[in-house]
Amino acid sequence: MSKKIKLGKERAKEKFKLFGSALGINDDPFSKLAQINLKGDREIIIDGCCGIIEYSDCLISINIGNSTLKVMGFDFIISDYSESNITVKGNIKNIEFC
Numbered sequence: 001m002s003k004k005i006k007l008g009k010e011r012a013k014e015k016f017k018l019f020g021s022a023l024g025i026n027d028d029p030f031s032k033l034a035q036i037n038l039k040g041d042r043e044i045i046i047d048g049c050c051g052i053i054e055y056s057d058c059l060i061s062i063n064i065g066n067s068t069l070k071v072m073g074f075d076f077i078i079s080d081y082s083e084s085n086i087t088v089k090g091n092i093k094n095i096e097f098c
Helices: 009-023
Strands: 035-039 043-047 051-055 059-063 068-081 085-097
Touching: 043 068, 051 068
Parallel strands: none
Antiparallel strands: 035 043, 043 085, 051 059, 059 068, 068 085
8 A cells, every 4th residue: 555645735835935936936926916806896906006097986097017907987986095005986897907
């Protein structure tokens, strides 16, 4: 009967970090990308916002680093805005990456 050897999660993570550092790869390749969270069609939360380009009650354009996120709909209100996070509430009809 053969034995199965399992690598623990911690050991696998250590090997990944060593391999990544040898290649010059960050341990989280998605760390610089914006994170977008939708709550139905009524709220969008963007973590990684670099600034607001355009804002009206039916369109908001947001700089997310390497591209622009356009959110279209109506009755938009910015309910929270901090250094790198923005929360927009309203009726979301379309989201576009430009």
